[in-house]
Amino acid sequence: MKGENRVLVRQISVFLENKKGRLLEVTKVLKEHDIDITALSIADTTSFGIVRMIVDKHEDAVEAMRKSGFTVSTTEVLAVKVSDRPGGLHEVLEVLKDNDISIEYAYSFVRQPSENALILFKVEDPLKTSDILKKAGFHTLKEEDIRNL
Amino acid sequence: MNYWNKPYECMEREQLVKLQSERLVETVRRVYHNVPYYRNLMQERGLVPEDIKGIEDLPKLPFTTKEDLRNNYPYGLFAVPMSEIIRIHASSGTTGKPTVVGYTRQDIITWSELMARTLTCGGATKDSVIQVAYGYGLFTGGLGVHYGAERLGASVIPISGGNTKRQVMLMKDFGTTVLACTPSYALHIAETMEEMGIDRKELKLKNGIFGAEPWSEALRKEIETKLEITAIDIYGLSEVIGPGVASECLYKQGLHIFEDHFIPDIIDPNTGEVLPEGEEGELVFTTITKEGLPVIRYRTRDITSLNYEPCPCGRTHVRMSKIVGRTDDMLIIRGVNVFPSQIESILIDIGQTEPHYLLIVDRINNLDTLEVWVEVSEKLFSDEVRKLEQLRKRISHEILNVLGINARVKLVEPKTIQRSEGKVRRVIDKRK
Numbered sequence: 001m002k003g004e005n006r007v008l009v010r011q012i013s014v015f016l017e018n019k020k021g022r023l024l025e026v027t028k029v030l031k032e033h034d035i036d037i038t039a040l041s042i043a044d045t046t047s048f049g050i051v052r053m054i055v056d057k058h059e060d061a062v063e064a065m066r067k068s069g070f071t072v073s074t075t076e077v078l079a080v081k082v083s084d085r086p087g088g089l090h091e092v093l094e095v096l097k098d099n100d101i102s103i104e105y106a107y108s109f110v111r112q113p114s115e116n117a118l119i120l121f122k123v124e125d126p127l128k129t130s131d132i133l134k135k136a137g138f139h140t141l142k143e144e145d146i147r148n149l
Numbered sequence: 150m151n152y153w154n155k156p157y158e159c160m161e162r163e164q165l166v167k168l169q170s171e172r173l174v175e176t177v178r179r180v181y182h183n184v185p186y187y188r189n190l191m192q193e194r195g196l197v198p199e200d201i202k203g204i205e206d207l208p209k210l211p212f213t214t215k216e217d218l219r220n221n222y223p224y225g226l227f228a229v230p231m232s233e234i235i236r237i238h239a240s241s242g243t244t245g246k247p248t249v250v251g252y253t254r255q256d257i258i259t260w261s262e263l264m265a266r267t268l269t270c271g272g273a274t275k276d277s278v279i280q281v282a283y284g285y286g287l288f289t290g291g292l293g294v295h296y297g298a299e300r301l302g303a304s305v306i307p308i309s310g311g312n313t314k315r316q317v318m319l320m321k322d323f324g325t326t327v328l329a330c331t332p333s334y335a336l337h338i339a340e341t342m343e344e345m346g347i348d349r350k351e352l353k354l355k356n357g358i359f360g361a362e363p364w365s366e367a368l369r370k371e372i373e374t375k376l377e378i379t380a381i382d383i384y385g386l387s388e389v390i391g392p393g394v395a396s397e398c399l400y401k402q403g404l405h406i407f408e409d410h411f412i413p414d415i416i417d418p419n420t421g422e423v424l425p426e427g428e429e430g431e432l433v434f435t436t437i438t439k440e441g442l443p444v445i446r447y448r449t450r451d452i453t454s455l456n457y458e459p460c461p462c463g464r465t466h467v468r469m470s471k472i473v474g475r476t477d478d479m480l481i482i483r484g485v486n487v488f489p490s491q492i493e494s495i496l497i498d499i500g501q502t503e504p505h506y507l508l509i510v511d512r513i514n515n516l517d518t519l520e521v522w523v524e525v526s527e528k529l530f531s532d533e534v535r536k537l538e539q540l541r542k543r544i545s546h547e548i549l550n551v552l553g554i555n556a557r558v559k560l561v562e563p564k565t566i567q568r569s570e571g572k573v574r575r576v577i578d579k580r581k
Contacts, residue, residue: 052532075532104535122532
């Protein structure tokens with residue numbers, strides 16, 4: 001399936017050891033392959049970290065990272081538009097709680113000053129969650145939408 | 150069932166013991182007269198060759214160690230003049246000088262015979278195409294298998310170790326049916342094949358003849374599954390002859406020691422006492438046909454046990470269990486004996502873990518510590534911290550269960566741990 005028709009957004013996750021220069025190695029590979037990072041989140045423990053990214057050319061990024069010897073995986077996450085005002089995120093989370101959906105992780109990004117912020121959610125059933133949020137009046141974004149922000 | 154030399158491989162034990170005794174008496178006489186080192190040792194013990202009348206007298210003889218070979222570097226223990234030696238091999242000296250071994254023309258013939266038996270044990274025939282990916286050179290692996298494969302009449306591809314992509318390409322193009330190399334290199338080849346996107350159906354590979362390092366049953370399964378082959382374990386060491394000392398048959402229930410050429414013993418590594426049949430201890434060999442460098446009760450430092458029960462394959466030669474570890478790579482951590490192979494089994498049991506791991510032993514505040522590095526493959530990877538932490542804890546928990554040791558498990562990036570194209574290094578002991 002081509003990225004253009006996806007309801008969900010593909011995220012590339014990379015395993016990194018917690019040591020100097022490893023993140024630099026990731027950005028170097030992406031730079032060399034002319035890949036733009038749209039959103040970035042890093043989860044870390046004392047010994048290792050997981051870098052999660054939304055990029056403009058997902059397949060290229062996965063291939064390039066693998067070739068450079070990284071362990072990578074693709075995860076589908078849900079991108080939700082929320083109002084950039086106090087309580088904006090809270091409203092989304094309330095809907096998720098009411099529907100008994102737990103969040104594995106979430107991170108946000110803002111491309112440019114605007115009325116909305118974007119939150120990326122990893123949940124167990126992203127398609128179902130997407131429907132629930134749409135019904136509750138929230139707007140979810142496709143991969144293409146994110147690329148065109 | 151195929152045999153290379155049925156009369157010897159299936160000889161009745163009574164007859165075999167008689168043959169061993171005759172050959173032992175002759176060997177002892179020869180080393181006494183030709184090797185000053187052995188003559189001195191025997192004289193110190195008040196022994197003359199006539200005291201050794203059969204294999205029952207073997208425990209009277211002194212041991213030979215790797216140290217003794219080093220002290221007589223390079224040719225001190227040779228039992229023939231150099232003019233009779235037609236080949237020299239040497240084993241890698243991790244500390245200082247290598248150990249040097251010499252072969253007469255007859256030794257090379259014997260070795261070729263034993264390797265032809267070994268290859269036959271593993272399912273090879275004269276119709277096989279054998280890719281020899283053991284290193285060629287001073288190491289006995291490459292040339293040992295090579296001569297045996299030629300003796301067998303198979304087609305030999307003497308590619309040696311290294312250049313893995315080329316190995317895979319030639320394996321496909323040349324229609325290799327038998328791969329001979331170290332088990333860790335076989336796994337490396339399998340991984341490279343995956344990376345290159347080679348379809349297994351394009352290969353004719355059927356059998357693997359793997360040895361030169363200890364490996365677990367779990368690793369065998371992994372290699373057999375990945376390469377879709379039957380893999381046997383072979384055993385040997387240059388000081389005794391090289392590969393061709395012992396080999397599994399296709400029943401894979403222990404390695405048959407070629408007893409018409411080598412007499413095995415199992416001893417307590419601490420006391421040197423011969424242990425009762427079936428007990429685990431250090432393997433000791435006396436060569437009874439070698440001319441260039443006969444060894445008397447050579448201590449291999451390998452830990453195994455012997456099984457004299459008949460094997461379904463029909464060979465009568467005693468079977469040694471897979472090597473459990475080495476007296477010198479056996480780690481003693483907080484008083485517990487630990488072999489790297491035990492941790493390897495745990496990792497494969499946990500599932501889908503490609504066994505790329507490294508053990509780091511240290512002593513901090515007078516307490517031994519064990520750190521286990523495990524490479525995170527794509528199969529193990531999760532983008533959730535929680536799941537990776539669970540994996541780490543599970544490995545640590547299993548090690549505690551099996552060995553009773555608290556190990557610190559560290560997940561590391563792929564290719565962090567050095568890949569081997571020869572023998573693999575699994576342990577760094579910082580306590581020394």
